[in-house]
Amino acid sequence: MKAIHTLTAFTLIALASTANAGALIEGFDDVTTLGGKGWSFINNSTSAGSNWFQGNDGIFSSQRGAANSYVSASYTSTNSLSGTISNWLLTPTLSLHGGETLSFFTRTEAVGSDDKAFADRLEVRLSRQGGSANVGSDANSLGDFSMLLTAVNSDLTPTGFPSDWKMFSVVIPDMKGLADARIGFRYWVTDAGANGSNGNYIGLDTISVVPVPSTLACLGLGLIGMAVRRRRQ
């Protein structure tokens, strides 16, 4: 818990000083406002059902904030009795150049020992094609989001997805200069649907993209440098 608090405090500082440099923090207080902030919802599941939706605190509470202040995807992403879920949530366009740390919290529902656990899987993917929301057109396609940053329960093991909030972090790879990019959260579950063996309900909360400390320092130095130049004129 100490680590989480430290991270949050740091994130806030980073936001204040680097608002235009690709930083992001989202706590999902109101999922209906995400579209206006540049987020995209694309459900490529077999017989698409529900998009990502506001967390249901009747199932579990958020990692932080109000009880329902997280975003969810569920096995109702597909309307078919048996099909593949590929349900995307894309961040707004971010200016990244590599080295930033993406972190987020996720979990699934805790089930009793007598109940079958239905496996969930979350992929985090990156597109370097500016504001593109191209994730292809079917449940298997990736479109511009071919780069896999990380995956939670990549093997779809029944109990492989954390059943309590857990933080995941990944460093954005070097992009050789500033690039407009988007990060895609893909709820990807095969053999899902009402009769399927997999797919339950996941929550996603407190997503942040934080520039590395050296980036912050460079930006600060750059500002000072400009000031110096002006004084010389």
Next chain:
Amino acid sequence: MIAKQIAQNVALALALLGAPLAAQAAAEIIIVNADGPGEGFNDPTPVLPIGGNTGTTLGQQRLNAFQFAADIWSKQLTSAVPIRIKSNFDPLTCDKDSATLGSAGALLINRDFAGAPRANTWYHGALSNKLLGADDFEGEPVIRARFNSNLGQANCLEGGGFYLGTDGKHGKLTDLVGVLLHEFGHGLGFSNLTNGQTGKQQSNIPSSWDHLLYDLTTQKTWAEMTDAERVASGINSRKLIWRGANVTQASPKVLQAAPELRISGMASVAGLYQIGTASFGPQITNNGPTSEVMPVVDQADGRGLACEPLSTSNAQAIRGKTALIDRGACTFSVKVKNAQLAGAVAVLVADHTAGSPPPGLSGDDPTITIPSVRITKDDGDKLKLALKNRSRNRSGIFAALGISATQRAGADEQGRLLMFAPNPYQPGSSVSHFDTSASPDLLMEPFNTESVKRNLDAPFDLTFPLLKDLGW
């Protein structure tokens, strides 16, 4: 000035056969036999005496049953003028699974007679004669009543004909005495003289019924409404009430506390829901179950019919919970039994046809031990939409089946009786009956129920209190 009108243009050239039967009572009721030779009340088919009815022909047994019912009404009413009911057996609407048992109404109506409680208001002929204290119709029948001559025959509730005994032990048959009591009630005053389907009043004059029929939405009586408002009010399910003081005063003595379905846990669907109760399984009690709602899904289109034993996934979803199941493809009791076997503690059956209020769940299965209710299609759709935000085991939406602390079954929160106002409108039934949510069942509900009815007044029934409201 005395104005009279023939309420129904019954241009039937029916022979009036048989001597009028007189009942010794506070109000004399006389049958005017309108059946032809050899039919209905004159049917010579030999029959054995049954259940207190000593008649030995079908026609005589029908007459005896009529007399028995007339005697019950006679004891309840007071009138110096004999009440003549023109009656016969006719083929009425029916099919394999449903039938019109009988129909009745005022043959003559009256207004602005001496002693009329309200000016410029129509009264049923029988009541106007009572209030006037004299026969304003010169011995003409004031009530018309018909009973279904085909009942029990092929394609007319086959095998389910009228029981002609007077002891009420009708078994699977339809108790004719109960049907007679009900239909006489309509003729005596328990029916609206205004057309609920068009909103039009007889000669643009309200009936005594219109003054006491009150819409909770518009907060107007039918006498105060326009035609269009009456049309809307006629389908304002469970928002149309009877405002007469006698009924309201008696209702707590007659009606049980109302069963209710309260949904909670998610603001978008929280609240009280209209329900139709089941004829099988336990009565809904004060300690009814409160549990999370989970849908059964076993069809490719997302519905859950539960006509077969539930899959492992569905069983896990509803174990210990309230199962939401769709109507269709098999009987209600099969669905509820499958949910019960999978561990559900209660069942909501969502209708597949639009309309309100939700009818009950018919059927029979003595092995069912969990409560179940029907909800409307609209409410089912609303719940299913909210339930999309669920996991395999939780929805965060809770259903409480219980007994209302403030409301009686069939009345509003102030004890005023709900009147039958289904959507769509049912000509011949809508507006002129108590609502089907009344419990225990009342004589003047639109559908014949299992319970035998021999009572007209509180604490067992509200038919006579309503007639008192009208002036009886």
